[in-house]
Amino acid sequence: MAPRASSPAPDPVAALPGDLPTRVRALAGRLVEVPGVVAVTLGGSRARGAAAPDSDVDLGLYYRPPxxxxxxxxxxxxxxxPDAQVTAPGAWGPWVDGGAWLQLGGLPLDWIYRDLxxxxxxxxNARAGRFAFAAQVGHPLGFLDAAYAGELALGVLLADPSGEAAALQRETAAYPPALGRALVARLAEARFTVQIAGKAAPRGDTAYVAGCLFRAVGLCAHALHGAAGRWLVNEKGAVAAAGALPGAPAGFAVRAAGVLAALGTGADQLTAAVAATAELVDDVATACG
Structure with a gap:
């Protein structure tokens, strides 16, 4: 069967209000003239076409030191x-790295560094099925290092004089099966985490149980994305995104939110939450095959 012709993807930069499309593209061209900057991408909800009118304009600055x-x-x-400030690399932590929080045309404009x-x-590492969740402020589950590749895969290149970023982006467009299998395998950790939460529940230790169950739910969200071959690059909205995947268990997002929203402080409530999470992890494992 001959492949169907597809319509060109809409340009997310063109969807910016007012004169921002012209200004953002011009800014990208100026950024790659700065020594060290290799390429600039549009990322976040704007790149995915899921932005609200007031969503940030996230520009990824792919650089090579210095x-x-x-x-x-x-x-x-x-x-x-004149009040704009820019950080040095590493100022925001080992993985978020650094950048700037700015304003452009009334919208928040974020520059986010990424060492190419x-x-x-x-x-x-992702192609070989290797990954880690690294400690990083703003990422309570941990920053998934493989998300670096996913960000580039999902971003929109605005400036790339050398073509290096474009070449790497073409590679990352195909989700690595080994990474998907490795993320699904981490459901074993989710099961163990739920088990140890069960030991704290009878003591009414809400804080500990909450941390364990949050981690189990987060690992489930990553496993579902891995099984579906979809990049997950942010913990924000991860559960809702996992619940919207075609292979997710019925009501995954609602069930996960229900567990975390109604933990309570009594032993009976916490024990029930642990049991509900254990059932959810089992359903995710079944869905992931």
Missing amino acids: LDVPALEALARDVCG DRVAAAWR
Whole structure:
């Protein structure tokens, strides 16, 4: 059967209000002139076409050290005003890295650093089924290092003079089966985490049980994405996104939210929540095959 012709994907930059499309593209062109910056992408909800009118404009600045931070700050102040500030790499933590929180045309504009060589290394590991959840502020489950590859896969390239980012993006477009299998295998950790939560439930230790069950639910969300071959790059909205996948157990998102929303403080309530989470993990394992 001959493949069907497909319509061109809508341009998410063109969907920005007012004159922002022109300004954002011009800014991307200026950013890659800064020493160290290799490429610029549009990321986040804007790239996925799921943005609200007031959603941030997230620009990924793919760089190779040394990054000329003073030149970046001068550019930020020229475009966004004299109070604009830019961080050095690593200022926001080992994985979120650094960047800037700015304003452009009345909308929040975020610059987010990504070391291109680290992205490539994360991609090589993901293809081999290797990943880790790393401690990072703002990521209570842990930052999935393979998300570096997923961010590039889902982003929209705005400027890439060398073509390096485009070449890597073409590779990451195909979700690695080994990564999917490895994420599904982490359901064993989810089961164990629920079991140890069960030991704390009779003592009324709500805080500990809540932490364990949150982790189990998060691992389930990653496993479902892995089984579906879909990139998951942010904990925010991860449960809802997992519940919307075609292979997810019925009511996954509602059940997960129900468990975490009604833990209570009594032994009976906590024990019931543990049992409900154990059933949810089992259903996810069945759905993942």
